[in-house]
Amino acid sequence: MEPVRVRFAPSPTGYLHVGGLRTALYNYLLAKRHHGSFILRIEDTDQTRKVEGAVENLISSLEWAGIEFDEGPGRDGAVGPYVQSQRLSMYKKFARELVDAGKAYYCFCTPERLEQVREKAAAEKRALVYDRHCREIPAAEAQARVDAGEPHVVRMKVPLEGEVTFEDQIRSKVTIANAILDDQVLVKSDGFPTYHMAVVVDDHAMGITHVIRGEEWLPSTPKHILLYQFFGWNVPKFAHLPLLLNPDGSKLSKRQGDVAVEDYRAKGYLKEALVNFIAFLGWNPGDTREIFSMQELIDEFSIDRVGKSGAIFNLEKLQWLNQQHIRVKPEGELLELVRPMFAEKGWTRLPDEYLKRVIGFLKDRITVIPDFGTECIFFYEDPVVFEEKGRTKNWGPDTPKHMALLLEKYEAAAEFTAAETERLLRQTAEELGIGAGKLIHPLRLASTGVSLGPSLFHVLELLGRETTLRRLRYALETMK
RNA sequence: GGCGUGUUCGUCUAACGGUUAGGACGGAGCCCUCUCAAGGCUUAAAUACGGGUUCGAUUCCCGUACGCGCUACCA
Numbered sequence: 056m057e058p059v060r061v062r063f064a065p066s067p068t069g070y071l072h073v074g075g076l077r078t079a080l081y082n083y084l085l086a087k088r089h090h091g092s093f094i095l096r097i098e099d100t101d102q103t104r105k106v107e108g109a110v111e112n113l114i115s116s117l118e119w120a121g122i123e124f125d126e127g128p129g130r131d132g133a134v135g136p137y138v139q140s141q142r143l144s145m146y147k148k149f150a151r152e153l154v155d156a157g158k159a160y161y162c163f164c165t166p167e168r169l170e171q172v173r174e175k176a177a178a179e180k181r182a183l184v185y186d187r188h189c190r191e192i193p194a195a196e197a198q199a200r201v202d203a204g205e206p207h208v209v210r211m212k213v214p215l216e217g218e219v220t221f222e223d224q225i226r227s228k229v230t231i232a233n234a235i236l237d238d239q240v241l242v243k244s245d246g247f248p249t250y251h252m253a254v255v256v257d258d259h260a261m262g263i264t265h266v267i268r269g270e271e272w273l274p275s276t277p278k279h280i281l282l283y284q285f286f287g288w289n290v291p292k293f294a295h296l297p298l299l300l301n302p303d304g305s306k307l308s309k310r311q312g313d314v315a316v317e318d319y320r321a322k323g324y325l326k327e328a329l330v331n332f333i334a335f336l337g338w339n340p341g342d343t344r345e346i347f348s349m350q351e352l353i354d355e356f357s358i359d360r361v362g363k364s365g366a367i368f369n370l371e372k373l374q375w376l377n378q379q380h381i382r383v384k385p386e387g388e389l390l391e392l393v394r395p396m397f398a399e400k401g402w403t404r405l406p407d408e409y410l411k412r413v414i415g416f417l418k419d420r421i422t423v424i425p426d427f428g429t430e431c432i433f434f435y436e437d438p439v440v441f442e443e444k445g446r447t448k449n450w451g452p453d454t455p456k457h458m459a460l461l462l463e464k465y466e467a468a469a470e471f472t473a474a475e476t477e478r479l480l481r482q483t484a485e486e487l488g489i490g491a492g493k494l495i496h497p498l499r500l501a502s503t504g505v506s507l508g509p510s511l512f513h514v515l516e517l518l519g520r521e522t523t524l525r526r527l528r529y530a531l532e533t534m535k
Numbered sequence: 536g537g538c539g540u541g542u543u544c545g546u547c548u549a550a551c552g553g554u555u556a557g558g559a560c561g562g563a564g565c566c567c568u569c570u571c572a573a574g575g576c577u578u579a580a581a582u583a584c585g586g587g588u589u590c591g592a593u594u595c596c597c598g599u600a601c602g603c604g605c606u607a608c609c610a
Contacts, residue, residue, distance in 0.1 A: 064610095065610090066609080066610050068609095068610080098610065100609090100610080101608095101609055101610065103609085104609065104610080162608095166607095166608075169607085169608085173606095173607095176536090176537090177536070179536090180536045180537075181536080181537070182536085182537045182538070182606075183536085183537075183606055184537090184606080208608055210608095226540075226541090229539075229540085230539095231538070231539070232538085235537070235538055235606095236538095237606080240607080240608050241608095242608085243608040244608055245608075247608085249607090249608070249609085249610090250609075250610050254610095269604090270540075270541095270603085270604060270605095271604055271605065271610085272604095272605090272610090273539065273540070273604075273605080274538070274539055274540090274604070274605040274606075275605075275606095295540090297540095297541080297603095298603070298604075300603080302546085304602060304603075305602095305603080306603075306604080332547095335547065335548085335559095336547070337547090339547085339548060339549075341549075342549085342558090343549080343557080343558045343559075345547095345558085345559060345560095362547095362548080363540080363541060363542095364540095364541050364542065364602095364603090365541075365602090365603065365604095366546090366547065366548090367546060367547075369546050369547060369560070369561090371546080371560060371561055372546075372547065372559080372560045372561080373560095374560090375559085375560055375561085376560090378573090382573085417572095419572075419573050419574090420571070420572040420573065421572090430571095430572095431571095445570090449570095477569095480569095491569070492569060492570095494569090495569040495570080496569070496570070498569090499569070499570065500570095505570090505571090506570055506571075507570055507571035507572075508570070508571065508572090509570095509571085509572085510568095510569075510570095511569060511570080512569085
């Protein structure tokens with residue numbers, strides 16, 4: 056069997072869209088699964104939409120997500136270049152071949168005339184296709200007009216009869232009658248190929264075996280197949296992925312939330328979570344497992360299990376998955392993700408060992424990386440104010456007396472471990488003839504400023520005797 | 536308008552003709568507990584509609600409805 060070669064072919068119009076990430080991911084997974092090659096190709100045939108820096112941005116987002124390409128811009132294989140604007144001569148050559156073979160023709164219609172044709176068709180409620188006005192111009196005449204410098208495009212000569220049928224890997228058999236197909240423009244008047252010309256030429260030239268792309272390409276696939284036939288080339292396998300949707304069911308768009316991969320990265324989502332989530336939008340392993348690493352996805356992915364219907368991008372599920380991936384990520388790795396934010400907040404003096412333990416405490420109670428810096432800030436700073444709700448609930452008239460007693464015991468404690476601080480507290484409660492809760496809650500408030508957080512005695516142990524006692528004295532002072 | 540394509544809990548989905556239609560997120564409740572989480576358990580919640588085919592349809596066929604995509608010298 057021939058080796059699998061797939062490609063992801065974005066246009067450099069800005070950032071990597073999450074829908075694009077999924078397309079790239081599925082291509083990548085299939086390639087890795089079959090020890091094939093994953094190619095990145097830049098489709099910049101529309102000069103008007105080009106955005107500066109977009110290619111670099113696309114690549115960095117892909118790399119962040121852990122999707123490495125085997126061939127592409129800056130990583131030459133045998134079939135480059137991998138940027139379409141650098142392959143113009145090739146398209147020109149093949150377009151010429153098509154014209155000479157009578158499979159394509161020069162069209163001199165102006166945009167205005169085309170517009171009129173469409174309006175007329177719309178008024179008559181017919182399909183809005185080109186009326187083939189230039190299709191029968193004699194070759195010699197057409198060539199003469201081209202030579203004379205008359206503006207023109209090249210159109211494919213779609214057979215008037217028959218139909219194209221192909222087996223989509225996801226949708227099974229799809230059939231479209233040639234009669235309703237447009238005489239698609241192949242080469243624009245600026246000499247650049249259209250998408251339709253460029254994909255076919257490049258996918259063939261680059262030896263692509265499987266074309267996995269978004270569902271929006273399904274209707275134009277017959278034209279592509281016709282082109283393969285015109286050239287006498289092997290047709291690759293096609294798989295058209297269902298779309299990613301907004302909560303209201305429309306095609307996922309910027310207006311209704313973040314769509315750029317870099318947005319999710321910036322908001323503190325782990326690449327592991329985003330990849331896991333995006334993979335499951337349209338694919339599943341067939342059992343009830345949901346937490347998957349990239350390697351596990353590679354091991355189990357198959358196009359057969361990709362669904363047909365569009366999937367709504369459900370942020371809550373992503374949040375849950377992020378939480379799950381954070382929980383299993385080693386503290387040291389989390390620390391590196393969190394470090395820039397800590398630096399911003401000025402928490403640079405705390406030793407790594409301390410921070411790792413804090414992360415250990417916090418990692419199963421947060422959903423997104425920045426939560427490490429907002430969730431329990433008492434790990435990083437002494438509290439200056441005390442939560443009002445906690446004060447009214449847990450700070451009674453006797454509390455100062457109790458806390459003072461506890462303070463004394465803690466000052467004299469032989470060691471300041473979780474076990475010892477807890478023992479001393481329970482002992483004190485017993486002496487006072489009250490429940491331990493009557494001391495624990497005020498102590499939590501006094502030492503952390505809030506009434507939530509991990510196991511109190513472990514918090515105290517980590518804070519250390521000095522910090523704990525300092526905070527207790529401060530609390531007693533301010534809450535007299 | 537034309538063409539294509541899709542339709543299982545609110546959401547992501549499982550069930551390749553026979554299931555009490557399963558799981559997960561989110562919701563509700565309970566348990567655990569020094570709080571908040573996490574975790575465990577329980578629970579509500581779906582086969583768009585109408586015809587066929589079949590002993591039997593979520594599953595196969597046809598139609599309807601609705602959604603979505605395409606209909607550019609954009610991809």
